[in-house]
Amino acid sequence: MDTAMTTYDTATDFDEAVTPRRVTTVYSRTDRAFRTTSRGAGSFVLLVMILVGGFLTVNAVQAISSVGLVKFVTTQEWSPETNNFGIAAVLIGTVLIALVALIVAVPLAIGSALFITEIAPPALKKVMTTVIDLMAAVPSVVYGLWGLAFLQSHIVGFSYWISTYLGWIPLFHVDGADPNNALPNPALYTSSTFIAGLVVGMMIIPIQTSMMVEAFSRAPQGEREGAFALGATRWGVIRRVVLPFGKGGIIGGVMLGLGRALGETIAIYLIISPLFKINFHLLQNGANAVAPMIALRYGEANSFAMSALMAAGLALFLLTMAINFTASTIIARSRSGADSEA
Incomplete structure (x- = not known):
C-alpha cells in the first residue's frame, strides 16, 4: 500500500508547517461582564491602597524632613x-506585642x-466553625475590656x-522584682507587653484558624485515601499529607495574623501603660505600639504633631503591606494556593 509523503523544499517551509495554530478563546457575554467586574474591583482596591499610602506620605513629609529619616x-x-x-x-513595642501574640496563637490555630478538618465529627465541626466565625466578629474593644477587667488580674501570678524562675533570661526579667518576697507588687507586672500580646493573640486565632481550615x-x-490504604495512621496522614499540602496556608495564616496584630489599636490601648x-x-x-500611640495623641495634636503621627502611620502601613504581600506570595506558590485534583 502506497503511503503519501509530504516533501518540503526548505527548512523554513517545514517550520511553518509544524507551527502550532493559535487558539482564540471566545468569551460569552456573561464571562466578559464577570472579567470586567473582577478587574474593576481589583483595580479599585489597589487604587485605594495607593491613595492611602500617598495621603500618608504627603502629610508625613514635613515631620520626616524636619528631623531626618535616620x-x-x-x-x-x-x-x-x-x-x-x-x-x-x-515600633519595637509593636513588633514585640505581635510576636507574643503569634507565639500564643499559632499553636492553638x-x-x-x-481538629476541625481531620478529627471532629460533622456536627461538632459545624459548631466549632460557627464559634470561630463568631470570635472573628467580636469587636476588638470587647477583647480589650476582657483583658483589662479579667485577664490582667488573673495572669499576674x-x-x-x-x-x-526564668528571670535570668533578659526577656523575662522584671526590674524591681524580688523573688524572695512572699507578697510581690502586682503593679510591676500589669500593663505589660506580655498581657497585651495575650489579648491580641486571642484576637488573631480565629483569622488564622479559618485560613488553615x-x-x-x-x-x-486521593492522597489521603492512598496513605490510609498503605497502612498510615490518622497522625501519619496528617503529617505526610495534610501538613505538607497546607504549609502555604499555615505560613499565610501566620503572616496575615501578624499583619492584624501589628495594626491592632483599641485592645492594646486599653491595656498598656504608654512608655x-x-x-x-x-x-x-x-x-x-504605633497604633495606640496615634490614637492617644491624635486629639491633642497640632499641625506639626499631626504630620509626625502621619509619619508613624506611614511606617506601620509599609510594614503591614510588606507582610501581607509576602503572605499572598507564599500562598500563591504553595500547593494549597493552587488548583489541584483530588
Whole structure:
C-alpha cells in the first residue's frame, strides 16, 4: 500500500508547517461582564491602597524632613513640640506585642484547624466553625475590656512565676522584682507587653484558624485515601499529607495574623501603660505600639504633631503591606494556593 509523503523544499517551509495554530478563546457575554467586574474591583482596591499610602506620605513629609529619616527611625522619644521624636520605641513595642501574640496563637490555630478538618465529627465541626466565625466578629474593644477587667488580674501570678524562675533570661526579667518576697507588687507586672500580646493573640486565632481550615480541607482526597490504604495512621496522614499540602496556608495564616496584630489599636490601648522607651522586658509594666500611640495623641495634636503621627502611620502601613504581600506570595506558590485534583 502506497503511503503519501509530504516533501518540503526548505527548512523554513517545514517550520511553518509544524507551527502550532493559535487558539482564540471566545468569551460569552456573561464571562466578559464577570472579567470586567473582577478587574474593576481589583483595580479599585489597589487604587485605594495607593491613595492611602500617598495621603500618608504627603502629610508625613514635613515631620520626616524636619528631623531626618535616620533620627526618625532611631529616636525613642516622642515630643514633636521640641522637634525630638521618633518611632524606635513604639515600633519595637509593636513588633514585640505581635510576636507574643503569634507565639500564643499559632499553636492553638494549627491544633484547632487540624481538629476541625481531620478529627471532629460533622456536627461538632459545624459548631466549632460557627464559634470561630463568631470570635472573628467580636469587636476588638470587647477583647480589650476582657483583658483589662479579667485577664490582667488573673495572669499576674503567672507573670510573677515566670520572672521568679526564668528571670535570668533578659526577656523575662522584671526590674524591681524580688523573688524572695512572699507578697510581690502586682503593679510591676500589669500593663505589660506580655498581657497585651495575650489579648491580641486571642484576637488573631480565629483569622488564622479559618485560613488553615481552608487550606487543610483542600488536601487531595486521593492522597489521603492512598496513605490510609498503605497502612498510615490518622497522625501519619496528617503529617505526610495534610501538613505538607497546607504549609502555604499555615505560613499565610501566620503572616496575615501578624499583619492584624501589628495594626491592632483599641485592645492594646486599653491595656498598656504608654512608655516611650525601648523595653525588651516582656513581663514588666510599660509598653507601647504605633497604633495606640496615634490614637492617644491624635486629639491633642497640632499641625506639626499631626504630620509626625502621619509619619508613624506611614511606617506601620509599609510594614503591614510588606507582610501581607509576602503572605499572598507564599500562598500563591504553595500547593494549597493552587488548583489541584483530588
